[in-house]
Amino acid sequence: MQWHVWPAILLILIGCLGALPAAAAESNPFSTKPTTHHGLKWRIGYLEGGPYSNYPLNLKALVAALADLGWVETVDSIPLGSEADTSLLWRWISRNIKSDYLTFVADAYWSSNWDGKKRRIQNRRAVIKRLTTKKDIDLMLAMGTWAGQDLATNRHHVPTIVISSSNPVGAKIIKSEQDSGFDHVNARVDPTRYERQLRIFHDIVGFTRLGIVSESDTVEGKTYAAINDVQRVAGEKHFDILSCHAPFSKVTQEEAFQAVLRCHRQLAPKVDAFYITVHRGVDLQRMPELLAPFYEYKVPTFSQSGSQEVQAGVLLSIARAGFKYIAEFHAQTIAKIFNGAKPHDLDQLFQDPPRIAINTRTARIIGYDPPMEILNMADEIY
Template sequence: MAVANFRKKLIIAVLAAALISVAVIIFTAIFPSFCAVDNCTDNNLSPVKKNDNSVWNIAVVQGGHHQTYSELLKSFSAGIAEYGWIEGYLTEDTVNLTGTYDVLDYITEECRSDYLNFREEHRFSSEWNKTLRSENLKALKSKSEAGEIDLVIALGTWAGTDCKSLSADIPVIVMGSVNPADTGIAPDFAGDSSGNIYTLYDPDFYYDQFRLYHYFFRFETIGIAYDNSTPESRSYSHIDDLRRFSDDYGVEIVEYYTVDDHPDIEISRRSVYDAYEYLAPLTDAVIITTQNGVSSINAEEFLKPIKKHRVPSFAIDDPELVRYGVLMSFAEPDYDNLGKRYAEAFSRILNGCNVSDISTEYRRDSSIIINLKTAEEIGFEVPPGLVKASDTLYTG
């Protein structure tokens, strides 16, 4: 369905650009990041050694490489450096580091700490391989049960899910899990940590995104492509948030199941293309979700049927996709704030706070990213007020 249909619904907004600008500012200001009051009375963030005067051994676990993980780890490292846990950490030195292990190598080789060890034997990356994942979990359990590990940093949903099986005596900080409630990492998420697992999560972030997209486009049907085969793959789609939005706003959802977890990446990519080829002629808008078959490498290809049918597309997790042709995203990661919050929790845990006593309430800021070339290609005239309120505009 052509975007021309949306123009009629947006004509008031187009004529009243100033009002749109005000509306955007209001919407993006409604959900500011904040740190809620929690039950731990010890607010000491200063570095301390263990009771026997030895240093803390920190393990880092990830399902595989992902840019989000390295960015979060860099921001977290800057935070613990600010509190004195490591010395010599310079943010400008890590700007071009793209891998988690690159960041850890920098910390161990270029920085100094009298309090922390990030040993190489305490790093576990499964490289998105199920067999290696099982082996790593076995090794992690063995080392933690032997008393070699004092705290685990789990990067992503795979790692967070696996670390649930560790002893309750080992605190785990989960970063970069897109939906810890749906995957059971934090099953009772309500602003409090679950047992020994600490993670920050904004339970309304994706619901609020859908509301924002609907505010500007007033779509009646929306398409979503995702892998429905496991709770983990399903969590990346945020389908439960979309269904809640659908119920509240009367929007019809059209779903298509893709193949995300396949050893041949080309099969995953083909399933994504097939999905949008199916969805584009049936919907007023489509959501681009996180999955192996979606990346900047094949964005031009899977966007072809979407653009052909002049349908607006929204990247709900990866704003970088807007650079490569997706129309819009409100999902710019707030790495600096997240890293500092995780550094605070880390510091308080090692100073004696129980994980379950530290608040996990968090509200993500929204940024507006628009691809003006895509807007032109699908025939959507971006209201001037929306352009003015945008944080990033791509024109080529």
């Protein structure tokens, strides 16, 4: 493979982007100052589609960002527990986070465990029933695409913050980048995030055959894997896409993992680069097994999800600083809602600062000597 030195023009572009504010300029006058709900604490609930490695990291970062704004007391450390399971984390937060202004309600937690046939339907009904009858929840955190889809409805009107959805517009959670379509819904969007990732990856590697894995027979699967973005950049950069179907819903965690592993073994000899997409089968604890085919065939990899997968052995990704920046965005949105703003009226557009994460051990394994330009741009080096 012909490795490319990162073009100077791209370095200049990324340097300029990095100098911009992390979010679009906010014209809304609402304060982020801590306040109570008519003398009572605001009550927050949580819904997710199922366990996923990004979810606990997002939740932990959100609590830290709320602490930075003064809404909760600062804690030295928040235990993650399982890499993917937020239930223990939510329980810990509900019991241990101290605040005069808000509370994370212990029994207002729902996970569908990726059961789209039964559990998801039951949870959707249970959550909406509680929001509309008991009415004891003031704001819902909808973690991921499934949760966003389930709560982006006029069957309730409780403010809902959609977190960690790959493409909320494509998943039909919100109407557009500017308009959620619901007064009570706000979903972070970054419409060109994955296109930027792929362009950076191509500028570095110069591949002609890119491998990807997705659940190709569902809208959610295509959305998670950013299929439309991959196809768009493939047309622009003139590379071929070699894809492999691996189910993540309606299967067990082990079945999802084995499906991804089969795809990796099948595609590794055929591609000269691989885009590790968002998929339930991508298990951080078992990354050496998942990445072994790419090490064997000297295939460079890029993580769509973020730098936690680079730390686990993927070659490259965008550094996300433990989700600090996106958590600050969501925390400010929540603070403004509690100060009287409608979720619909607040910004949804937020771009991650474009900083690189690289695994130098993986680079050595696959025979890649990263140029100094890339190392100088890297915020996270493993």
